Amino acid sequence: MAAVPDAPVTPPVTAADVRSARELLSGVVRPTPIAGARALSDLTGTSVHLKCENLQRTGSFKIRGAYTRIARLTAAERARGVVAASAGNHAQGVALAARLLGVRATVFMPERAALPKVDATRGYGAEVVLTGESVDDAVTAATASAADSGAVLVHPFDHPDVVAGQGTVGLEILEQVPDVGTVLVSAGGGGLLGGIAAVVREYRPRTRIVGVQAAGAAAWPSSLAAGRPMPLAGMRTMADGIAVGRPGDVTFPQVAGLIDEMVTVGEDALSGALVHCLERAKMVVEPAGAAPVAALLERPDRFAGPIVAVLSGGNVDPLVLLQVIRHGLVGSARYLTLHVQIQDRPGALAELLARVGSLGANVTDVAHSRISGALAVGEVDVELSLETRGAEHRDAIVAGLREAGHAVPAPA
Structure with missing residues (x-):
């Protein structure tokens, strides 16, 4: 567990920013359903709900932030096109948002990005460039490309418009579970967590906001302890969607100033959570999206209810799914x-x-x-x-x- 800094930190994105993004997203994104989770409720002794962003357009929450960012570009900026970097979910969100808005998009993805995510990104109309070993490598390449071409970089998390767009998930949670006691959110760069926290902290100040990271790619605990973004020396996790080596300059104060705690989960817990979602919730969820469920399985007595666990994405490579299922079956x-x-x-x-x-x-x-x-x-x-x-x-x-x-x- 990592506590948040004692010193006050001013979040750059407010609940008002999130409400404004919601107006922009009306008719573009789907308000995703809340599903009851009886098995998890029995395990924890309180009601548990799953926020099903795996059922969102493109299979994850990323369309919310990508569309908000691109829609707010000027006509001149749109004419220059956009570039982005992602392991898959943000790539698809940018590709679809750009197509809806009539903007040319180039997306940089790690060379080992899941083939279904690469194919889906191309299917939405974006040009895909495979480069590097990690999302951070892809971000570096995308940043250089934007500087050379004049295209606008649509960062996967580190921009106020992106954070505000992702935060619309939080508005839906509060409408669907008004008495929510704890919100569990996967944390990579911190855009989704920070956006949800902006809304929940203002409207339900007593609700606990908990970020969940894969232990093999956990940049947030050391960063929170240091009071500034700290890069990891290396990462290794099946949860590629949250494998981010350094919190963003925008998302760090957003998350540090609003959440209650950050927890980590191991690979066994992630695979077990994915199997649990398949078997008990009938949900296809990628490892990064299953991280909040992993936290509940590892710490069933820790969180006050009612609990909402955000299933942030469902874009999982079938080959990875086979491996993870077997890993989860071994663990159980x-x-x-x-x-x-x-x-x-x-x-x-x-x-x-x-x-x-x-x-x-x-x-x-x-x-x-x-x-x-x-x-x-x-x-x-x-x-x-x-x-x-x-x-x-x-x-x-x-x-x-x-x-x-x-x-x-x-x-x-």
């Missing part, structure tokens, strides 16, 4: 890998598999090896990939195999 002990040593004789493998089947596990893959320095002569190492019903079932399988005389190391 519903998928595991066991190494079992058996005698190298006919029928031994069949006996092992029959024993596993009798214990109620579903075998998804089998591999065996006779080559290992840890094996005795005449032994075979068998690697079993199993589907189980959870932690208790996993423990019962291990115990059953050991009772049958097999040496079974701790599950992987």
Whole structure:
């Protein structure tokens, strides 16, 4: 957890700015629904609601800020076009906003950006340039391109118009859950968090505003502690939508001056939250968008209700989704890998598999090896990939195999 600075900080974006942005966005963005989350409500002991920005146009909240920024450009600025940088969600928001407003758009994306996000950005009419390893690299390239061409840089978070546009999510939350006690918001650069905080702090000053970061890309805790934006030396997280190496000069005072706390969640929690959203809420959510749910799963007793968790986006690469689902199933002990040593004789493998089947596990893959320095002569190492019903079932399988005389190391 990171506390906010004690010294007063003046936020650059106010609730009045957000209300003005809402008028501009009327008829452009969809007021997204609030969904009840019974499983999370049971877990936390209070009512939990999901703010479904994953159902917004382009699949995330980003269209709100992108459209607000581009719509407020002068005619001369629009004629020069816009450039942007993004891992995917802001890219799509800028591309669609530019098309709606008749503005030429060029978007810089990391070379490893998810292919569906790249294709969608091109589909909305933007020119896409792949460059660098991270969003920060793409921002550097976009900034240089804007300086050379005269196009206007539409930053993914660090501009008052962008923050104001993202903050319209907060107006909808207060209308849909007037008595909200805690709002949980994913935090990358801080545009969404800062915009929502501007509204909630003015109209519901007792409501707690909590930012959630991936632990592997958490620039905010050290920045809040230092009282200024501090860059990270490196980042590693599946939540690419919030992998931002440094808070913005606009968003830092916005967030620092208004939120109550910043928490971090690990990769296991993120994958578990994504699986939870799929299974229990019937929502496709990207890892960055599932971060608030991860915070609830890790800290079910921490937050006062009613709770609103903002699902900020649903643009997830299907290949990443497969990996994350498996990671989440491993974390919940519903998928595991066991190494079992058996005698190298006919029928031994069949006996092992029959024993596993009798214990109620579903075998998804089998591999065996006779080559290992840890094996005795005449032994075979068998690697079993199993589907189980959870932690208790996993423990019962291990115990059953050991009772049958097999040496079974701790599950992987």
